[in-house]
Amino acid sequence: MIANGSKKLxxxxxxxxxxxxxxxxxDYLDIPVRLVRVIVVLSMIFGLFMVTLVxxxxxxxxxxxxxxSEEKSEKAPTAHQLLDKLEAELQGGETHLRDIERYVTSETFSVRSRFRQL
Incomplete structure (x- = not known):
């Protein structure tokens, strides 16, 4: 109905x-549904009952x-999925950091650095 870029209401x-x-x-305004519902209820409580209802x-x-088709394509990941993805990324970063620390504290690193100084 109403276009917002490529979005429709x-x-x-x-x-x-x-x-x-x-x-x-x-969904159209990219805000939480609860916020819209709270605004609707508050407008009904504070004197705009008939206007809001109509x-x-x-x-x-x-x-x-x-x-x-649009509903399925716009499906956002859940909070649990986002947290799982973040945990996997952090785990990968931690593994990489451990590998670097292991190399820097190894005998191989100190030998190579001495050869570079020569």
């Missing part, structure tokens, strides 16, 4: 609570559902 019922409007807005249902019926 969709409803995402699979990740939503009622019709997926908040999930679609959050806007929500208008968006629910006007916005198209996100196609499955």
């Amino acid at each position: 969709y409803r995402i019922p699979a990740r939503g609570k009622v019709k997926g409007v908040c999930a679609g807005i959050a 806007a929500y249902f208008i968006l629910a019926f006007v916005l198209d559902e996100m196609p499955e």
Whole structure:
């Protein structure tokens, strides 16, 4: 519907609570879904109940559902996956550092450095 570069505003019922409007807005704006839901609830509490409710249902019926092809291609890694990847990178760096330390403290390193000084 509304273009933001190459992004479009969709409803995402699979990740939503009622019709997926908040999930679609959050995906479009690249912000957490909880933040959008909190903003919606706070706007309803602080005097904009009818405006928020009408806007929500208008968006629910006007916005198209996100196609499955786009939803699958935009799937972000979970926090657990990111932590596993980070742990693997740190482990590789630590192994490399140990190899360097082992070489620098070895007899071979000291012999080579003495030959370079000659």
